[in-house]
Amino acid sequence: MAEIRQIKGHTVVDYMARDYDSLLRSMRELVPERLPEWTEYQSEADFGNVLLQLFAHMGDILSYYQDRVANESFLGTAQTRRSIIHHLRLIGYRLATAAPASAELTLAFPATCTETVTIRRGDAFATKSAADRPSVRFEFNAEQPKIIHCDQLAVDGATGKKLVRELRVEEGMLIADDFVGTSDGSPNQRFLLSHAGLILSGLGQGAVNRDIILRSELGDTITDWTLRETLAFSRAGQTDFSVDVDENDQGTVFFGDGEVGAIPPAGALLRATYRVGGGSHGNVPSETIATIADAPQLSLLAATVTNPLASTGGADRETIPRAIEHAPSVFRSLKRAVTAENYEALALGFRGVGKVRALKRNWNTVALYVAPEGGGQVSDTLRANLLAYFEDLRPVSTLIEIEDVDYVEIFVTAQVAVTSYYAREQIAEVVGRAAGDLLAFENVLFGQPVYLSKFYERIEGIPGVEFVNVSEFRRQEQPANSVEPSGKIVLRPHEIPVGARAYAGAIRVVATGGF
Numbered sequence: 452m453a454e455i456r457q458i459k460g461h462t463v464v465d466y467m468a469r470d471y472d473s474l475l476r477s478m479r480e481l482v483p484e485r486l487p488e489w490t491e492y493q494s495e496a497d498f499g500n501v502l503l504q505l506f507a508h509m510g511d512i513l514s515y516y517q518d519r520v521a522n523e524s525f526l527g528t529a530q531t532r533r534s535i536i537h538h539l540r541l542i543g544y545r546l547a548t549a550a551p552a553s554a555e556l557t558l559a560f561p562a563t564c565t566e567t568v569t570i571r572r573g574d575a576f577a578t579k580s581a582a583d584r585p586s587v588r589f590e591f592n593a594e595q596p597k598i599i600h601c602d603q604l605a606v607d608g609a610t611g612k613k614l615v616r617e618l619r620v621e622e623g624m625l626i627a628d629d630f631v632g633t634s635d636g637s638p639n640q641r642f643l644l645s646h647a648g649l650i651l652s653g654l655g656q657g658a659v660n661r662d663i664i665l666r667s668e669l670g671d672t673i674t675d676w677t678l679r680e681t682l683a684f685s686r687a688g689q690t691d692f693s694v695d696v697d698e699n700d701q702g703t704v705f706f707g708d709g710e711v712g713a714i715p716p717a718g719a720l721l722r723a724t725y726r727v728g729g730g731s732h733g734n735v736p737s738e739t740i741a742t743i744a745d746a747p748q749l750s751l752l753a754a755t756v757t758n759p760l761a762s763t764g765g766a767d768r769e770t771i772p773r774a775i776e777h778a779p780s781v782f783r784s785l786k787r788a789v790t791a792e793n794y795e796a797l798a799l800g801f802r803g804v805g806k807v808r809a810l811k812r813n814w815n816t817v818a819l820y821v822a823p824e825g826g827g828q829v830s831d832t833l834r835a836n837l838l839a840y841f842e843d844l845r846p847v848s849t850l851i852e853i854e855d856v857d858y859v860e861i862f863v864t865a866q867v868a869v870t871s872y873y874a875r876e877q878i879a880e881v882v883g884r885a886a887g888d889l890l891a892f893e894n895v896l897f898g899q900p901v902y903l904s905k906f907y908e909r910i911e912g913i914p915g916v917e918f919v920n921v922s923e924f925r926r927q928e929q930p931a932n933s934v935e936p937s938g939k940i941v942l943r944p945h946e947i948p949v950g951a952r953a954y955a956g957a958i959r960v961v962a963t964g965g966f
Contacts, residue, residue: 469514475507526775532698535771543681543786544778548651548696549729550802551622552765553830554589554740558615559755564601568748570618571596573625575745576756578735587735588744589620589762592726592832594661601752612755619832620740622765623650623728631704634667636717638708648727649702651694652802652836662726665692665704667719674719685712700768729802733765734825763827764803788844794819801840803833806856808897808945815848820945822856826892829855859942860951861890861901863958864923864932865910869965873915879962882919886910887957890950901948903938906958917964927951 482492491497523534536546556576570591580586591597597618604613632642651662665676676690682705685691691712695703704723707713715721740758743749749756780796788794794809798819805824812818821829821837834853841851865886869878886909888894890901903924910919924934942948950956 469510469517471507471511474510475503478503478506530771532771535774536696536698539774539778542778542782544774544781544800545680546696546774547769547800547802548649548700549768550764550766550824551650551726551729552589552731552733552735552762553619553621553832554735554758554762555616555760555830556589556618556620556740556756556758558599558618558749559610559612559757560601560604560615561753562606562611562613564604564613564752564754566601566752568599568601568752568754569596570599570746570749573627573745574749575624575743576620576740577742577744578739579742586742586744587622587733587740588624588728589622589733589740590625590726591618591746592621592623592625593619616759619830621726621832622730622733622762623726625724625726627724628722629724631665631721631723634715634717634719634721636714638714639705640715641703641705642721644702644704644723644725646725646727647699647701648729649694649696649700650726650729651696652840663694663702663704664724665721666723667715667721669716669719674715676715682707682712687711688713729765730767731765731825733762734827735762737761761827763825764823764830764833766803766805766824769802786844788817788841788849789846791817794841797841797844798837801837804837805892806897806947808856810944812852816850816852817845818852818854818945820854820856820897822892822947826858826949829853854945856897857943857946858949859946860927860953861940861948862923862925862927862931862951862954863890863906863921864961865906865958866920866922866961867910867963868917868919869962870915870917871964871966873965875962875965878913878915878965879960881913882910882916882962883957883960885913886960887950890948890957892947892949895948897947898942898944899948900942901940903935915965922961923959 479492482489489499492500492503494500522528523531526538529535529538539546572592572594574591576589578587599615601613604615606612607614626646629645631644634640663678665678667674667676674690676692679685679691679693682691682693685707687710689712692704692706695705697703706715737760738757741756743754743756777796777799780792781800784793784796786797788797791809791811794817795807798804798807798821803823804821805826806822808820810818810820823829823833837853838851845851863886865882867879867882869875886906889905889909903921906921907919910916921934923932926940950958
């Protein structure tokens with residue numbers, strides 16, 4: 452609240468009081484001293500009182516803006532994504548865009564098919580849409596076409612069709628030859644991409660990055676430009692460009708000034724090819740990618756498609772809390788992988804990686820145990836991109852091996868007594884969800900022990916539970932319906948605990964009592 456203070460004979464208003472009520476009260480307290488002849492200043496009908504209220508209202512708004520400016524000026528207190536982007540740019544850290552999920556498809560051709568089929572980049576497949584779930588688009592993303600000779604395929608005895616397995620696709624959409632703009636020949640030109648949701652793989656400065664293919668056309672002269680993480684190392688006349696992604700996931704390509712990176716010649720037409728999409732919605736279950744969305748050469752041959760395994764690796768754009776937590780460790784690593792902590796910090800900055808553990812195998816080999824976002828196994832696409840990402844970050848003599856995580860199923864059965872005036876089925880559902888959350892992917896770490904006491908603590912804290920007895924608490928290889936005597940399941944450094952598949956990834960609840 453505002454206070455009027457006398458300091459060295461001067462009347463001072465406490466500047467910390469900056470809300471509407473405090474400002475109005477402060478001004479009214481000054482009226483008898485400054486304008487003693489004004490006696491009706493508290494009357495609602497007095498015009499001067501209206502002016503005081505307007506000034507207080509304006510002061511309240513200005514104070515709000517001042518607080519916002521002060522908060523957004525520091526990384527620890529900033530709230531907007533735009534401010535975070537600018538702060539982290541100072542240490543060379545870029546917020547990661549959404550990562551696309553990847554899947555392996557199986558194509559089935561009729562047994563009579565003898566044609567040669569070419570699958571090119573951008574050919575699309577999709578899941579079926581539903582009332583509450585839109586279709587998810589997957590595309591063949593390899594730059595080299597895949598040629599299928601149906602006359603060389605054997606007929607599968609089980610299905611009676613000719614099968615092509617392990618066709619790798621990624622979620623998202625290819626934007627081909629998008630017109631970006633026309634160069635005017637000035638330094639530091641910037642051009643906004645037409646489509647938001649740009650997918651950036653996060654490949655390092657030294658890696659060949661094909662996330663955006665950019666060409667300039669001036670008459671018969673076509674020039675290919677190279678995407679760089681930064682233009683700081685580009686020489687004069689070097690045809691490099693870089694890209695910024697704003698808080699709305701809108702990408703902007705920019706060029707150099709002639710001294711650091713080349714300037715596109717005046718009148719040159721700029722066209723870009725890139726992909727948009729990404730996100731956790733791309734992690735779809737098996738047998739759901741069943742539609743040929745945009746590959747007419749396959750539809751004409753009556754081909755069918757499916758995904759035998761679930762797609763993995765899809766991740767939403769990097770959140771502000773994760774960036775604030777993760778960016779300092781990347782900055783400390785100086786973007787060089789030397790220690791195990793360096794490898795883990797850098798790998799976690801690569802989109803699609805949910806968890807990672809770096810372990811030394813011998814003097815020049817580092818094993819990275821990688822769990823994609825949401826769990827699952829590492830796809831070939833994610834494996835290849837990670838190896839390319841570390842190519843210019845690792846010491847020359849160091850070899851990197853990307854390994855799948857060992858998921859250890861934890862079997863938990865809880866016998867729960869429900870208070871008489873609680874619904875038994877409802878309490879069982881709440882218990883299963885709350886206790887199973889202890890084994891959720893986002894809540895566990897590599898090598899993290901699993902404690903029996905945590906399940907008792909979580910279940911006993913639920914209203915409606917009179918008492919609980921955990922009759923099963925074991926690893927998958929231990930005898931069924933047994934309880935680990937120590938009350939602690941120990942995991943190795945490369946293992947992650949998960950809920951048992953037989954119990955739908957949660958715990959089994961046997962509830963009695965209630966109604």
